[in-house]
Every structure is written in structure tokens, then in C-alpha cells.
Amino acid sequence: MPWFRRPSSQPLWKDEFSILTADERYVNRRQLTKFLTLTSLGMLVGNLWILVRSWLYRAPVYPATPVARLDEVPVGSIKIFSYPGPREACILVRTSAESWVAYSQKCTHLSCAVYYARQANRLECPCHEGYFSLTDGHVLQGPPRRPLPRVLLERRGEALVAVGMDLGDKEA
Amino acid sequence: MTPPRLPQNRGLTAIDGAMALMVILLIVQVWLLSATLESFLAGHREAALPAVIISALLFLICLALYLFVDQVDAEVRRH
Numbered sequence: 001m002p003w004f005r006r007p008s009s010q011p012l013w014k015d016e017f018s019i020l021t022a023d024e025r026y027v028n029r030r031q032l033t034k035f036l037t038l039t040s041l042g043m044l045v046g047n048l049w050i051l052v053r054s055w056l057y058r059a060p061v062y063p064a065t066p067v068a069r070l071d072e073v074p075v076g077s078i079k080i081f082s083y084p085g086p087r088e089a090c091i092l093v094r095t096s097a098e099s100w101v102a103y104s105q106k107c108t109h110l111s112c113a114v115y116y117a118r119q120a121n122r123l124e125c126p127c128h129e130g131y132f133s134l135t136d137g138h139v140l141q142g143p144p145r146r147p148l149p150r151v152l153l154e155r156r157g158e159a160l161v162a163v164g165m166d167l168g169d170k171e172a
Numbered sequence: 173m174t175p176p177r178l179p180q181n182r183g184l185t186a187i188d189g190a191m192a193l194m195v196i197l198l199i200v201q202v203w204l205l206s207a208t209l210e211s212f213l214a215g216h217r218e219a220a221l222p223a224v225i226i227s228a229l230l231f232l233i234c235l236a237l238y239l240f241v242d243q244v245d246a247e248v249r250r251h
Binding site for chain 2: 023025026029030032033034036037039040041043044046047048050051053054057108145146167
């Protein structure tokens with residue numbers, strides 16, 4: 001293929017490791033442009049990977065899981081639980097006698113665990129000072145750009161049951 | 173009166189211009205990838221296809237610039 005032939009008829013080692021200063025400037029630039037082109041290909045592969053992942057995406061099925069009894073979470077206190085999987089920590093905050101909220105405990109910036117700051121009445125990430133609203137999980141300040149995924153709760157008798165996750169844009 | 177530039181220097185100028193353009197395109201591609209990833213993680217999967225098309229276009233331009241640099245390099249060496 002003529003486009004991809006070597007730029008000269010010299011052996012490869014002479015092309016890539018020229019002993020002439022004038023030629024060396026070309027060699028350096030050609031190698032850098034090759035590196036830049038490969039990096040560009042890497043970016044394209046990254047975008048293709050995201051496209052494949054979005055094609056293969058299936059909406060997860062969230063099980064209904066009891067997460068707490070009402071009497072074990074007094075007003076103003078929290079409970080840490082796992083939902084939907086055992087490795088996905090969430091934080092439940094009881095805001096008043098009849099209201100409670102729960103969010104994924106993973107900060108949407110770099111996945112540090114957020115905690116409930118009672119004085120400020122918000123969820124805070126200690127790593128980079130990302131703050132989230134306790135009302136709906138939206139970002140109040142800091143580097144995170146996405147809201148905290150919200151755990152949908154239902155009261156069944158004296159128990160709180162997690163029934164799904166709201167990722168911030170659409171309910172799943 | 174400025175002396176005429178040597179073909180070798182003209183070639184270097186052309187290659188430097190192409191490289192600068194490639195760097196700019198790469199910065200755009202890096203931004204595009206990070207924005208698409210952020211969007212994907214937020215549940216907006218519809219942005220993935222346009223992002224791939226634009227990224228492929230940027231890659232093709234980079235490839236064309238690389239081939240241009242290769243050709244200039246070959247021509248200068250021939251003279």
C-alpha cells in the first residue's frame with residue numbers, strides 16, 4: 001500500500017536512528033506525530049468501548065430489600081446498609097419522624113464514602129469537599145458533577161424497604 | 173533582503189504546523205472522551221454514538237496529518 005511505505009528506500013534503522021542532525025529533526029517529529037496518531041486512535045477506542053457498553057446495557061432489576069426498622073434509626077441519625085449488592089454501601093438518614101432519605105455512599109467524583117454532616121444538614125465527601133443536598137442528592141459544591149444515586153424507599157409497617165435506585169436523571 | 177528558505181526548513185515548518193493541529197485535535201478528543209464517559213455514567217447513553225462519529229472524524233484527520241508529515245519527510249529526504 002503506497003501510503004504506508006517507508007518514506008525512504010534506506011533500511012529502517014537508518015530511517016529511525018539517523019546519524020545526520022538535519023535528518024534527526026525530521027525523525028523526532030515523525031515519531032511524535034506517529035505517537036499523537038496512536039493516542040488519537042486510543043481515544044477513539046475509548047469512545048467505541050463506551051458505545052459498546054451502552055448497547056449492551058440492560059436496566060438492572062432491583063430487589064425489594066428491608067434496610068432498617070424505624071425504631072433503630074432515631075430522628076437525625078443514620079444507618080449504613082448495602083443495596084442493591086453487598087458491596088454497594090448506602091447511607092440512610094432519618095430527617096424527621098415521618099421522613100427519611102437514602103443515597104449511595106459512593107461520591108460520584110472518585111467514589112470516596114460520603115457522610116452525613118448534621119450541622120450543615122447535607123452529605124459531605126471528605127476527600128475533595130464535594131457536598132450533596134440531603135433533599136435530592138444534587139451537588140451543592142465541589143468537583144462531583146453528578147448527583148448521588150438515590151435509594152427509593154417504601155415504608156412497610158415498621159420497616160423501611162429499598163425498592164429501587166434513582167440515578168438522578170431517570171428512575172431505574 | 174531575506175535569503176530564500178531551504179526546502180528542509182520549509183518542510184519542518186509544515187510538519188510543525190501539522191503537529192500543532194494534531195495536538196489541538198487530541199485535546200478535543202480527550203475532552204470528548206471524558207464528557208462522554210461522564211454522560212454515560214450519569215445514564216445518558218444516547219450521547220455515545222455521536223461521540224464515536226466525531227471521535228472517528230478527528231482520528232481520520234490526525235491520520236491524514238500523519239500521512240502528510242510522512243510524505244513531506246520522504247520528499248525532503250529525496251532532495
